[in-house]
Amino acid sequence: MLPDSPFLPLPARILAVQDLTPDVKLFRVEIEDPRARENFRHRPGQFAFVSAFGMGESPFTFASYPSPDGVLEFAIRRVGTVSSALHELEPEEAVGIRGPFGNAFPMDEYRGKNIIIIGGGIGLAPLRPVIQAVLNHREEYGELLVIYGARTPADLVFAHEFPSWAEAPRTRVELTVDRGNGGWQGRVALVPTVIKELKPSPENTITITCGPPIMIRFVLAELKALNFAPMQIVTTLESKMKCGMGKCARCNIGEKYVCQDGPVFSFSEISRFLEQG
Numbered sequence: 001m002l003p004d005s006p007f008l009p010l011p012a013r014i015l016a017v018q019d020l021t022p023d024v025k026l027f028r029v030e031i032e033d034p035r036a037r038e039n040f041r042h043r044p045g046q047f048a049f050v051s052a053f054g055m056g057e058s059p060f061t062f063a064s065y066p067s068p069d070g071v072l073e074f075a076i077r078r079v080g081t082v083s084s085a086l087h088e089l090e091p092e093e094a095v096g097i098r099g100p101f102g103n104a105f106p107m108d109e110y111r112g113k114n115i116i117i118i119g120g121g122i123g124l125a126p127l128r129p130v131i132q133a134v135l136n137h138r139e140e141y142g143e144l145l146v147i148y149g150a151r152t153p154a155d156l157v158f159a160h161e162f163p164s165w166a167e168a169p170r171t172r173v174e175l176t177v178d179r180g181n182g183g184w185q186g187r188v189a190l191v192p193t194v195i196k197e198l199k200p201s202p203e204n205t206i207t208i209t210c211g212p213p214i215m216i217r218f219v220l221a222e223l224k225a226l227n228f229a230p231m232q233i234v235t236t237l238e239s240k241m242k243c244g245m246g247k248c249a250r251c252n253i254g255e256k257y258v259c260q261d262g263p264v265f266s267f268s269e270i271s272r273f274l275e276q277g
């Protein structure tokens with residue numbers, strides 16, 4: 001029988017595991033029951049709780065655009081109990097999936113607009129489905145600019161996909177690292193500095209950012225300085241949470257619940273809280 005409580009995970013199976021960086025792995029996962037798999041519909045920006053049985057569950061964003069075969073992808077950084085237990089798992093082993101939760105990027109509203117993706121580190125994971133959505137329907141959107149940075153070249157997630165993104169029509173990928181190494185010929189600068197340097201125009205443009213809180217704070221300041229209006233600045237926020245359904249009251253930022261009102265917010269919704277914090 002299928003679980004019918006939103007607190008019970010759906011049994012799922014790992015199809016493949018890929019190393020993205022020294023501490024981030026990409027998990028391709030399939031919900032076991034075909035009917036549950038078909039009914040499980042997620043949108044870019046949403047997240048699920050992934051459980052390592054016997055250890056617990058943690059929230060992770062869907063790292064890929066919904067695929068017709070129902071395969072789900074999660075890019076998971078090893079930081080603690082659950083993520084370390086997941087990193088020990090191999091293909092064919094079991095995990096649990098609970099979700100989807102949260103709101104999504106309004107991809108329909110972005111049609112016809114230029115889109116600037118601004119990511120830092122593992123923060124590219126929730127932005128990848130947006131990039132995939134634009135590239136899958138390239139003619140429906142304006143210019144796509146991806147500004148992405150990580151601590152070192154080895155920490156850039158999805159690096160193997162950058163060349164194909166950059167080759168797409170009207171698409172530009174600007175990479176940066178905090179610290180280079182011998183083989184790195186690209187830019188060495190912080191992400192907000194790259195924005196300052198490129199000076200993108202706010203005209204008919206939406207910016208979507210995700211990364212460490214300190215990066216988000218400085219990115220917002222740069223975008224404001226370039227006259228982006230609060231409604232043109234979209235960010236995803238993280239907060240500790242247990243339920244994903246507004247019950248445990250762990251994830252509130254001011255009066256907003258990250259699990260239900262977010263994780264996708266426009267700057268106009270959260271500027272008051274960010275400026276206080």
Ligand SMILES: Cc1cc2nc3c(=O)[nH]c(=O)nc-3n(C[C@H](O)[C@H](O)[C@H](O)COP(=O)(O)OP(=O)(O)OC[C@H]3O[C@@H](n4cnc5c(N)ncnc54)[C@H](O)[C@@H]3O)c2cc1C
Pocket residue numbers: 047058059060061062074075076077078079080081082083084122125126237238239240241263
């Ligand atoms: C909506 C949402 C989407 C997320 N998407 C992703 C994703 O795609 N990939 C990914 O790797 N991580 C993601 N995270 C963060 C991830 O949930 C935490 O890193 C996770 O809880 C770690 O579980 P753990 O048991 O391994 O760590 P724990 O043992 O619980 O904690 C290890 C350390 O991480 C800190 N930590 C725990 N949870 C968070 C959090 N939510 N934010 C900041 N620090 C935290 C703890 O304070 C502690 O220092 C997301 C979080 C949220 C809320």
